[in-house]
Amino acid sequence: MNMEGQIAGLEKKVASLIQDEQGVFLVDIRIKPTNNVKVFLDADNGVSIDKLVQFNRRLYKDLEESGFFPGGDFSLEVSSPGLDEPLKLHRQYVKNTGRNVEVIRKDGIKNEGKLISVTNDEIILEEEKGKGKKKEVVRHTISFDNIKTTTIQIKF
DSSP states (O other): OOHHHHHHHHHHHHHHHHTTSTTEEEEEEEEOTTOEEEEEEEETTOOOHHHHHHHHHHHHHHHHHHTSSGGGOOEEEEEOOOTTSOOOSHHHHHHTTTSEEEEEETTSOEEEEEEEEEOSSEEEEEEEESSGGGOEEEEEEEEGGGEEEEEEOOOO
16 A cells, blocks of 8 residues: 555545544644654643643554555554644634744744744734834734745743
C-alpha cells in the first residue's frame, strides 16, 4: 500500500475512533518510512492527555488486529499538535481566536498580532505598533488563500 493509501486508511480508522467524541477532530497524520505513525488530534475545548492515551491504545489495538502494517512493524504516537505546529484547519483558527499568532503570507510578508476574528474566507489580526503615546493598533485582514503558515505565539 502506498503512503497516500495508508494515510487514507488511517483517516477512516481515526474517524470511526473519534466519531462519538464531542468536539474532537483530526488535524494531521504523518507516517515516516520506518512506519512511525503520528496522529494529531485536537478538540474545540482542548483534548486531555487521558483522552489521547485512550485513543492511542484503541487505535494501536485496531491497527495490530487488522494487520494494517504487515508483521506489526509500526510505532504509534497520538497527541495534540504542539505550539510549534502551524494551524492547519479552520476549526483551529476559531479555537485560537483571542491568542497571539504569527502569520506568514504566501508572498513572504509576516504579520504578528492578536487573532481577533475568523470567517469562512479570512482572518483579522490586530497588531500593536509603537509604544506609549505613539502606540497605534493596525488591523490586518488576511484571506485563507494568502496564508502560508500560522503559528501561535507565546508572550511573556
